[in-house]
Amino acid sequence: xxxxxxxxxxxxxxxxxxxxxxxxxxxxxxxxxxxxxxxxxxxxxxxxxxxxxxxxxxxxxxxxxxxxxxxxxxxxxxxxxxxxxxxxxxxxxxxxxxxxxxxxxxxxxxxxxxxxxxxxxxxxxxxxxxxxxxxxxxxxxxxxxxxxxxxxxxxxxxxxxxxxxxxxxxxxxxxxxxxxxxxxxxxxxxxxxxxxxxxxxxxxxxxxxxxxxxxxxxxxxxxxxxxxxxxxxxxxxxxxxxxxxxxxxxxxxxxxxxxxxxxxxxxxxxxxxxxxxxxxxxxxxxxxxxxxxxxxxxxxxxxxxxxxxxxxxxxxxxxxxxxxxxxxxxxxxxxxxxxxxxxxxxxxxxxxxxxxxxxxxxxxxxxxxxxxxxxxxx
Amino acid sequence: xxxxxxxxxxxxxxxxxxxxxxxxxxxxxxxxxxxxxxxxxxxxxxxxxxxxxxxxxxxxxxxxxxxxxxxxxxxxxxxxxxxxxxxxxxxxxxxxxxxxxxxxxxxxxxxxxxxxxxxxxxxxxxxxxxxxxxxxxxxxxxxxxxxxxxxxxxxxxxxxxxxxxxxxxxxxxxxxxxxxxxxxxxxxxxxxxxxxxxxxxxxxxxxxxxxxxxxxxxxxxxxxxxxxxxxxxxxxxxxxxxxxxxxxxxxxxxxxxxxxxxxxxxxxxxxxxxxxxxxxxxxxxxxxxxxxxxxxxxxxxxxxxxxxxxxxxxxxxxxxxxxxxxxxxxxxxxxxxxxxxxxxxxxxxxxxxxxxxxxxxxxxxxxxxxxxxxxxxx
Numbered sequence: 001x002x003x004x005x006x007x008x009x010x011x012x013x014x015x016x017x018x019x020x021x022x023x024x025x026x027x028x029x030x031x032x033x034x035x036x037x038x039x040x041x042x043x044x045x046x047x048x049x050x051x052x053x054x055x056x057x058x059x060x061x062x063x064x065x066x067x068x069x070x071x072x073x074x075x076x077x078x079x080x081x082x083x084x085x086x087x088x089x090x091x092x093x094x095x096x097x098x099x100x101x102x103x104x105x106x107x108x109x110x111x112x113x114x115x116x117x118x119x120x121x122x123x124x125x126x127x128x129x130x131x132x133x134x135x136x137x138x139x140x141x142x143x144x145x146x147x148x149x150x151x152x153x154x155x156x157x158x159x160x161x162x163x164x165x166x167x168x169x170x171x172x173x174x175x176x177x178x179x180x181x182x183x184x185x186x187x188x189x190x191x192x193x194x195x196x197x198x199x200x201x202x203x204x205x206x207x208x209x210x211x212x213x214x215x216x217x218x219x220x221x222x223x224x225x226x227x228x229x230x231x232x233x234x235x236x237x238x239x240x241x242x243x244x245x246x247x248x249x250x251x252x253x254x255x256x257x258x259x260x261x262x263x264x265x266x267x268x269x270x271x272x273x274x275x276x277x278x279x280x281x282x283x284x285x286x287x288x289x290x291x292x293x294x295x296x297x298x299x300x301x302x303x304x305x306x307x308x309x310x311x312x313x314x315x316x317x318x319x320x321x322x323x324x325x326x327x328x329x330x331x332x333x334x335x336x337x338x339x340x341x342x343x344x345x346x347x348x349x350x351x352x353x354x355x356x357x358x359x360x361x362x363x364x365x366x367x368x369x370x371x372x373x374x375x376x377x378x
Numbered sequence: 379x380x381x382x383x384x385x386x387x388x389x390x391x392x393x394x395x396x397x398x399x400x401x402x403x404x405x406x407x408x409x410x411x412x413x414x415x416x417x418x419x420x421x422x423x424x425x426x427x428x429x430x431x432x433x434x435x436x437x438x439x440x441x442x443x444x445x446x447x448x449x450x451x452x453x454x455x456x457x458x459x460x461x462x463x464x465x466x467x468x469x470x471x472x473x474x475x476x477x478x479x480x481x482x483x484x485x486x487x488x489x490x491x492x493x494x495x496x497x498x499x500x501x502x503x504x505x506x507x508x509x510x511x512x513x514x515x516x517x518x519x520x521x522x523x524x525x526x527x528x529x530x531x532x533x534x535x536x537x538x539x540x541x542x543x544x545x546x547x548x549x550x551x552x553x554x555x556x557x558x559x560x561x562x563x564x565x566x567x568x569x570x571x572x573x574x575x576x577x578x579x580x581x582x583x584x585x586x587x588x589x590x591x592x593x594x595x596x597x598x599x600x601x602x603x604x605x606x607x608x609x610x611x612x613x614x615x616x617x618x619x620x621x622x623x624x625x626x627x628x629x630x631x632x633x634x635x636x637x638x639x640x641x642x643x644x645x646x647x648x649x650x651x652x653x654x655x656x657x658x659x660x661x662x663x664x665x666x667x668x669x670x671x672x673x674x675x676x677x678x679x680x681x682x683x684x685x686x687x688x689x690x691x692x693x694x695x696x697x698x699x700x701x702x703x704x705x706x707x708x709x710x711x712x713x714x715x716x717x718x719x720x721x722x723x724x725x726x727x728x729x730x731x732x733x734x735x736x737x738x739x740x741x742x743x744x745x746x747x748x749x750x751x752x753x754x755x756x
Contacts, residue, residue: 044700044707049430049688049714072675072699079676080695088691297450298457310427313466317458321450322422328706329422336427 003186008245014358018264021353024245026092026144031060033266034349036342042067043087046274047335050088057343060092062269065137066101070120074140082142095143097134103152131172132179139182148176150190155223162194170206190218195228197235204239215240216247230259237264254345258362261349273338278331280323283341285368296320309340381564386623393734396642402623404470404522409438411644412727414720420445421465424652425713428466435721438470440647443515444479448498452518460520473521475512481530509550510557517560526554528568533601540572548584568596573606575613582617593618594625608637615642636740639727651716656709658701661719663746674698687718
């Protein structure tokens with residue numbers, strides 16, 4: 001890595017899988033990889049105070065450029081001291097570029113070579129997002145890691161559409177690198193290519209030429225099956241340099257994380273733990289639990305034994321009651337639990353890799369889940 | 379007090395007012411009076427984890443018998459270990475009797491000498507609440523302090539209606555005392571009488587004959603003006619024994635608290651800090667702040683300097699943003715701030731009484747508020 005204070009150290013690769021134990025050092029502290037970043041969409045990890053986020057074990061969090069640019073606007077965040085001070089988080093922050101939200105949330109989106117134009121999902125106003133503007137917004141936010149604007153398209157899609165998006169994503173990556181100015185911020189590239197192996201490899205090749213300090217895999221978890229996603233990782237990861245971190249964007253279920261770690265992915269973000277938590281779904285080593293279920297009404301056990309989160313100091317009966325009564329504390333506690341669960345999962349993965357037993361760890365988790373986590377919402 | 383582990387110690391009366399500094403000892407710890415109890419309606423102080431409630435400085439909290447009996451039902455709370463374990467609060471808990479909710483929330487309420495019959499505000503089902511049942515519910519909940527069922531009527535109302543309610547409240551108090559069984563729970567009486575001084579005095583006289591360990595003033599904050607409420611305290615408090623704590627139920631604004639403390643009230647509960655916090659209203663020594671106001675958009679100052687709450691580690695601009703974006707963290711943070719504000723207020727009152735300067739303290743607060751707090755919702 002070229003910028004001061006950022007470095008990547010690969011410490012160990014699991015003896016039997018591609019799982020890697022590494023450290024991503026930033027000026028605001030180290031991130032032990034594999035790592036999971038809670039999503040702080042609009043400057044808050046939904047439902048949690050920043051101390052509660054820290055207590056889950058998170059070392060790095062994500063902010064959404066699209067959301068923050070619309071509300072409150074990046075100038076306000078900058079004028080209030082930048083995203084770290086705004087949120088009260090002094091650890092590293094990664095901001096995405098808005099490419100995924102332009103695809104998934106914006107209305108009447110039109111992508112030209114120069115920029116994406118769309119209507120805000122909040123008030124319908126016309127917004128433009130170019131690679132240069134995505135960098136400028138992220139520089140105003142002051143994140144430690146900024147993402148290049150990528151061209152995300154839905155799946156399934158034709159080879160031609162995806163090849164065009166790959167080429168544009170590379171050209172936009174070049175434009176992003178040309179305008180990035182902050183010495184305390186690094187820019188990550190994003191591999192696209194849909195479900196076409198040759199496009200994934202070509203996208204990786206083109207971006208590696210641009211020499212990014214980290215490569216993200218984007219455009220997945222947009223409608224394809226888990227098997228299709230894993231297959232894309234099988235072809236994409238080998239096309240990425242071993243001496244840089246690898247980030248799988250917007251993924252996923254606990255099983256998705258372990259499948260990706262097994263293939264050499266180091267970094268994740270996803271709204272699943274918080275979104276599902278707000279909807280009464282708890283992740284545990286025994287699979288997911290739907291906490292509105294009547295069977296928990298008089299259940300005195302915690303969600304999970306030995307879980308240090310604030311939810312697990314209560315009974316399942318209490319958690320169920322909170323959801324049945326429509327109390328805010330239900331979503332608050334399950335968001336904390338699920339984020340803690342994800343942090344415990346990646347911490348377990350890190351320890352297993354160090355002990356050269358990631359495969360066993362994966363099988364233990366999988367047999368505990370018994371496939372139940374597939375019911376969670378993406 | 380007659381029950382083991384409960385006692386009241388009057389430490390000091392302010393030299394120039396009726397304000398009292400005292401301690402209410404319970405088997406689950408001491409409550410420094412004057413004290414404010416956050417309202418944990420249905421087994422949760424809305425929006426806060428129990429650690430966050432503790433961090434506001436609260437020593438005793440309130441649970442609502444009516445709400446808990448409807449949802450989840452007192453048997454479930456009992457089977458899950460009682461209200462303390464249910465909520466995760468190991469300090470003292472007071473439960474009200476449901477009298478106020480039967481009056482304010484229930485539908486098609488019919489009060490006979492035997493009991494109140496009403497329809498649940500949740501599902502319309504028929505519910506009966508007698509003095510004996512109110513005690514039984516509270517014994518199942520396992521609160522440290524239970525309240526007798528009182529007959530609350532709206533204001534203004536006729537002398538006849540209020541005299542009838544006073545007499546019934548006394549008869550219900552006697553019935554409550556007869557059936558109360560738990561040795562680890564004390565029962566407080568409730569003075570009624572509307573805005574008729576002679577009824578207030580007569581209600582107090584009748585209840586004092588029953589020798590309760592504490593006397594509550596009920597049936598206020600139900601539509602009368604602050605001046606009318608203060609006038610009722612002027613006549614009621616002198617009719618209560620000095621060697622027992624005095625509890626003003628469901629009150630009120632910060633100014634109400636100080637006006638009541640000045641008149642010798644020791645204990646309070648109210649939903650104002652949390653309800654207003656959820657609605658973006660912050661209580662401060664400089665009056666209330668409506669946090670959706672545009673003037674806070676770029677305001678880097680905290681709500682209040684020197685406030686230890688989690689909201690005050692952020693800027694006003696951040697708090698405003700959370701409310702404008704509809705984020706849960708806005709209500710969470712302002713609930714924590716407002717409860718912390720109320721706790722700081724009663725702590726300040728306690729210190730001022732000890733120093734024989736409660737009058738000055740009251741004037742300082744009042745000039746800071748400049749009457750602004752009247753805009754808050756009851």
